[in-house]
Amino acid sequence: MASGTLTIDLDALASNWRALNRASGAAVQTAATVKAGGYGLGAGLVARTLAEAGARAFFVAIAEEGAAVREALGPGPAIYVYGGHMPGDADLLAAADLVPMLNSIEQVTRQFETMPDAPFGLQLDSGMNRLGMEAAEWQAVAPLALPRRPRLIMSHLASSDVPNDPMNREQLAAFSAMVEGCGVPCSLAATGGTLLGAAYHFDMTRPGIGLYGGRPFAEARPVVRLSLPVIQVRDVAEGEIVGYSGTWTAPAPARIATLSGGYADGILRSLSNRTTLWHDDIPCPLVGRVSMDLLTVDVTHLPEVPAALDLIGPHQGIDDLADQAGTIGYEILTALGGRYARQVLGGA
Incomplete structure (x- = not known):
């Protein structure tokens, strides 16, 4: 996969x-x-x-x-x-x-x-x-x-x-x-x-x-979308930690989805506990640290667990991620790794 x-x-x-x-x-x-x-x-x-x-x-x-x-x-x-x-x-x-x-x-x-x-x-x-x-x-x-x-x-x-x-x-x-x-x-x-x-x-x-699709060309059309598949879902009790070094603790019972993708794929570690993934129009916070190959996301509020969540898409572009990570859209784009399946839309 x-x-x-x-x-x-x-x-x-x-x-x-x-x-x-x-x-x-x-x-x-x-x-x-x-x-x-x-x-x-x-x-x-x-x-x-x-x-x-x-x-x-x-x-x-x-x-x-x-x-x-x-x-x-x-x-x-x-x-x-x-x-x-x-x-x-x-x-x-x-x-x-x-x-x-x-x-x-x-x-x-x-x-x-x-x-x-x-x-x-x-x-x-x-x-x-x-x-x-x-x-x-x-x-x-x-x-x-x-x-x-x-x-x-x-x-x-x-x-x-x-x-x-x-x-x-x-x-x-x-x-x-x-x-x-x-x-x-x-x-x-x-x-x-x-x-x-x-x-x-x-x-x-x-x-x-x-x-x-990046700044400073504000009228640019977005060129990329990045969807990450859900590998596993688990229920976490109040007070339990998620991820390396326990940087996130569940404030209440929660459902946590583990997604395929990490800093080996260009998802910057500085996004840990800062960014959001999306299921259609519903935001889902990333909780815990970005690890080499995995992300953990709070999906407690979703009626059902989706097959994948968007990290880059209609609600969050490369510059939004860059702002959260303290960098620029250039780094977000050029860091994208080689393990993604690439889907091409349009063109001749």
């Missing part, structure tokens, strides 16, 4: 891309970020769905992810690698026709020495202090790189999920100054930047979490 059923709505995924494509504007290319295995949902499945919706450019974190997306899509769409050109990547970049986003003078040198005629892009640091070349490095590299006609120059916003954060305007100004007159397509916006407006769009947007 699988730990549960993870239902993936491909029509919702495609709808979210189309909505962000409209927000980007007709003159701007809307790409799709499909790293981390399509945010945990399957990179090939996600990429094919988004390509059918109209996406013609995709972003991954590392070359190996890019190769998997290329295998799923075949020739044609552009696949950019955020991590750039790492040692030993040349053969894979060439074989899969990937575009590394070069992040440093070292990577630029590696690219030009090992793949002098291959496509590449450039990543600049506009203030996040993560990946990319700072202004002084860029000033040194630009005369060497620009004549080779990079496919794209990009940077990344640190606080685009907070529209009023002054860091957004500061990074926009810094990036605009760095790329002024470069004659190369430019990109600054992921999901949050897309929603900040046209000033942040440049030539390409590259949404990620919004495609999968």
